[in-house]
Amino acid sequence: MNDAFLISPESEHRGAGCPNVNDLTEEQIRAELDLILDRRNADTRLSTMGAGSDDLDAGRRYLANTVLGGWHVPTWPREHGGQDASVNQNSLIGRVLREFVVPDLYPFAIGLGMVGPALLEHGTNAQQTDWLKPIASGESIWCQMFSEPEAGSDLANVALSALQDGDEWILGGQKTWTSRAVWAQWAICLARTDAAQPKHKGLTMFAIPMSLAGVEVRPLMQMNRDAHFSEVFVDGARLSDQWRIGEVGEGWRVAMTVLAHERAGGGSRGGGDGNARGLKLPSWIADLQVLVGEQTGDWRNKVAALYARDAASRWTAQRASDEARSTGSPGPAGSGAKLRTVNSYKGRSYLANSTSGARGMLEDSHGYIETLTAPSMSIRGGTDEIQRNILGERVLGLPGEPRLDRDVPWNESRRGLI
Amino acid sequence: MTEDSLVDPLVTETAHRLFSEICDHESIQAAEARGQAPEIWNAFAETGFPWISIDEGAGGSGGSLLDALEVLRLVGYHAAPIPAAETGILGGWLLASSGQELPDGITTVVPNGGENATGSISGEEVLISGRALRVPWARIAERIVIPLAIEDQTVIASVDSAQCDIEPMTNMAGEPRDTVNFRNVRVPLALATPDVDLEAFRFRGALSRAALMAGAIEKMSQLTVSYTNDRVQFGRPVAKFQAVQQHLVWGAQDAALARMVAETAAREATRGAAQFEIAAAKLVANQAAARATKACHQAHGAMGMTQEYPLHHLSRRLWSWRKEYGGDAEWSKWLGQVAVSRGADQLYPLITGGSAALN
Numbered sequence: 183m184n185d186a187f188l189i190s191p192e193s194e195h196r197g198a199g200c201p202n203v204n205d206l207t208e209e210q211i212r213a214e215l216d217l218i219l220d221r222r223n224a225d226t227r228l229s230t231m232g233a234g235s236d237d238l239d240a241g242r243r244y245l246a247n248t249v250l251g252g253w254h255v256p257t258w259p260r261e262h263g264g265q266d267a268s269v270n271q272n273s274l275i276g277r278v279l280r281e282f283v284v285p286d287l288y289p290f291a292i293g294l295g296m297v298g299p300a301l302l303e304h305g306t307n308a309q310q311t312d313w314l315k316p317i318a319s320g321e322s323i324w325c326q327m328f329s330e331p332e333a334g335s336d337l338a339n340v341a342l343s344a345l346q347d348g349d350e351w352i353l354g355g356q357k358t359w360t361s362r363a364v365w366a367q368w369a370i371c372l373a374r375t376d377a378a379q380p381k382h383k384g385l386t387m388f389a390i391p392m393s394l395a396g397v398e399v400r401p402l403m404q405m406n407r408d409a410h411f412s413e414v415f416v417d418g419a420r421l422s423d424q425w426r427i428g429e430v431g432e433g434w435r436v437a438m439t440v441l442a443h444e445r446a447g448g449g450s451r452g453g454g455d456g457n458a459r460g461l462k463l464p465s466w467i468a469d470l471q472v473l474v475g476e477q478t479g480d481w482r483n484k485v486a487a488l489y490a491r492d493a494a495s496r497w498t499a500q501r502a503s504d505e506a507r508s509t510g511s512p513g514p515a516g517s518g519a520k521l522r523t524v525n526s527y528k529g530r531s532y533l534a535n536s537t538s539g540a541r542g543m544l545e546d547s548h549g550y551i552e553t554l555t556a557p558s559m560s561i562r563g564g565t566d567e568i569q570r571n572i573l574g575e576r577v578l579g580l581p582g583e584p585r586l587d588r589d590v591p592w593n594e595s596r597r598g599l600i
Numbered sequence: 601m602t603e604d605s606l607v608d609p610l611v612t613e614t615a616h617r618l619f620s621e622i623c624d625h626e627s628i629q630a631a632e633a634r635g636q637a638p639e640i641w642n643a644f645a646e647t648g649f650p651w652i653s654i655d656e657g658a659g660g661s662g663g664s665l666l667d668a669l670e671v672l673r674l675v676g677y678h679a680a681p682i683p684a685a686e687t688g689i690l691g692g693w694l695l696a697s698s699g700q701e702l703p704d705g706i707t708t709v710v711p712n713g714g715e716n717a718t719g720s721i722s723g724e725e726v727l728i729s730g731r732a733l734r735v736p737w738a739r740i741a742e743r744i745v746i747p748l749a750i751e752d753q754t755v756i757a758s759v760d761s762a763q764c765d766i767e768p769m770t771n772m773a774g775e776p777r778d779t780v781n782f783r784n785v786r787v788p789l790a791l792a793t794p795d796v797d798l799e800a801f802r803f804r805g806a807l808s809r810a811a812l813m814a815g816a817i818e819k820m821s822q823l824t825v826s827y828t829n830d831r832v833q834f835g836r837p838v839a840k841f842q843a844v845q846q847h848l849v850w851g852a853q854d855a856a857l858a859r860m861v862a863e864t865a866a867r868e869a870t871r872g873a874a875q876f877e878i879a880a881a882k883l884v885a886n887q888a889a890a891r892a893t894k895a896c897h898q899a900h901g902a903m904g905m906t907q908e909y910p911l912h913h914l915s916r917r918l919w920s921w922r923k924e925y926g927g928d929a930e931w932s933k934w935l936g937q938v939a940v941s942r943g944a945d946q947l948y949p950l951i952t953g954g955s956a957a958l959n
């Protein structure tokens with residue numbers, strides 16, 4: 183455990199009466215962040231999507247520290263852990279934040295990047311008040327209970343059922359590949375509330391406390407040895423109607439908001455490892471330089487091409503995420519951003535792996551976890567194929583895929599192949 | 601074609617049946633946790649498979665190199681967690697070529713490349729010291745074989761593993777690739793026959809990996825075709841989507857390609873020097889493995905990422921083997937240098953004639 187991100191007394195400074203964050207200049211932002219965070223240097227490294235790490239404390243301390251100034255989610259309302267920042271000011275803060283040490287926020291990413299924005303769009307006032315601040319401060323971790331054994335790419339096929347009983351719901355079914363379920367206090371869960379409706383129409387979104395009786399988490403082991411993604415079995419769990427997010431039957435719309443934020447957010451805040459001001463090179467290139475024997479022309483070409491791709495992908499992701507923030511509801515740009523971010527992540531890990539030569543076959547060698555994680559990047563959060571379908575249909579206006587089960591009641595279409 | 605250029609069909613059938621019976625998902629998974637699979641090894645050794653292609657007179661099982669490589673292809677196909685190549689066509693071959701006894705148990709070999717052990721001759725003995733890296737299965741081997749070039753001679757040192765200090769290390773596939781420390785171990789001096797030297801060993805290592813990889817890519821391709829036909833999304837098997845079919849075609853092409861180059865190299869190797877074919881086979885297998893693992897993982901979706909589904913036994917082995925006995929850069933460079941040094945006029949004869957045109 184490191185002792186960075188301890189709360190310092192100065193961090194109390196952004197209380198009431200401070201200048202509006204929208205009025206701060208870049209220098210002022212930097213000066214304020216300097217009071218609470220350490221500058222990034224050439225040795226700063228990030229862990230890979232939670233794999234190989236169980237350190238929740240660093241992220242928690244960082245969020246607890248930055249929430250006072252609303253630095254991590256500046257566009258959120260002040261009362262919910264943000265600063266009511268404009269989209270432009272948010273981008274500026276994001277850029278300056280890259281100069282500082284930000285720990286791996288993977289455990290907190292669903293809450294910060296997906297549930298939070300979805301609650302701002304679809305949640306009730308009470309839900310926003312109850313849930314947003316603890317997300318921003320790192321107090322509560324959320325997971326995403328969408329996928330099921332029979333509902334991966336075909337997410338609208340979820341079968342986990344929620345039946346109304348007075349002002350409660352009774353839930354039963356199974357989710358799978360639920361990342362972070364072992365850490366989470368809350369899940370955002372897509373459930374079927376009306377099986378007689380066509381598949382997209384009978385769905386409703388809920389928030390589930392993971393400690394609820396009838397909810398059981400069984401970790402699965404991934405090939406990169408990560409055990410943070412799980413099966414979740416739900417059997418007769420009773421849920422208050424207050425925990426329904428959005429209207430009954432509107433679950434698909436809420437799910438689309440969550441997914442669009444997931445895609446758009448892939449390369450934004452905290453995650454990327456850009457070349458911060460004052461650093462000559464991003465750390466992934468610095469690492470490659472240590473690994474490589476001879477810097478051949480071919481190798482330099484590859485590094486330069488990746489650097490360019492990586493920068494373009496970061497800007498694309500930033501643009502998609504700004505767009506999502508300014509319109510409040512992200513569009514297909516997020517799919518483009520996700521494709522690019524994934525492509526660049528995979529490119530970096532494959533180059534690191536090939537640069538490391540025979541040493542790189544060993545477990546725990548540099549780039550080992552990245553190599554075993556890379557194939558999942560173009561699968562999680564919607565596969566590359568699905569993102570391209572979205573771009574083809576929604577951006578290029580190409581004819582849609584045949585969707586034979588679209589208007590058929592879900593309980594009929596389930597009976598067999600159409 | 602001579603008898604020698606054909607695989608004995610009985611070898612294919614028997615090895616395939618043996619592995620189908622004893623080497624399943626659970627036993628591979630268990631081997632990874634334990635760092636060995638004694639049940640699989642014992643059943644395999646009982647048949648004499650590890651020592652195919654080594655003369656019976658030298659303690660081997662006889663048979664051709666082609667048969668031995670066919671067995672390795674099946675080891676790769678079944679992702680069998682055993683030191684088959686090390687005991688047989690690498691370690692066993694080095695021992696036999698220097699007139700040394702083959703142990704009944706497991707033999708391993710110090711692979712070429714990287715930091716390595718060194719030896720010096722003192723009278724009728726060789727003194728071994730230093731550190732060898734990424735030695736396959738050293739912790740369960742009876743003997744550790746080290747080919748050494750000393751004073752223009754090729755010395756084959758056969759060290760009792762009990763005399764070494766072994767640090768367990770693991771490759772990406774969870775197979776042992778140990779660090780072995782030699783503290784001035786003395787072994788009897790044994791010289792290899794003139795056709796066996798470090799260069800020949802390096803090529804033979806690459807040939808062994810090309811065979812293993814061809815098998816693993818083939819199995820991966822079959823697994824992917826069958827999974828995508830079973831997996832239903834949007835009311836139909838995902839194999840019906842053209843985007844998925846493209847992945848399937850990559851997998852199948854790379855399986856065919858890797859097998860073709862491995863078999864060509866194997867056939868040439870039974871005839872004599874096959875440097876050009878082996879270099880090409882390892883490079884092509886490396887590239888095929890990179891493409892096919894990507895395609896097959898993508899077509900599997902999340903299922904392929906979990907340890908409970910067998911795809912990773914194959915993909916992680918392929919990523920490791922790709923780096924053993926020459927990565928892409930090493931063999932590209934070798935092939936490039938050969939082509940360039942012979943000049944433009946000789947390029948086409950080299951491509952069509954292969955190693956025969958080199959000599």
Ligand SMILES: Cc1cc2nc3c(=O)[nH]c(=O)nc-3n(C[C@H](O)[C@H](O)[C@H](O)COP(=O)(O)OP(=O)(O)OC[C@H]3O[C@@H](n4cnc5c(N)ncnc54)[C@H](O)[C@@H]3O)c2cc1C
Nearest residue numbers: 328329334335359360361562565567838841898899901902
């Ligand atoms: C590491 C990891 C973490 C994850 N975390 C979570 C999580 O926290 N919460 C959660 O709910 N889910 C999670 N998932 C699940 C993820 O959302 C699904 O894996 C993803 O949506 C794909 O579904 P699938 O795996 O069932 O693949 P499938 O849908 O079975 O797809 C198999 C193949 O078919 C292709 N395919 C499918 N339909 C089409 C089509 N119409 N056109 C063209 N090609 C098609 C796919 O692209 C893929 O190549 C995670 C997955 C991974 C790998």
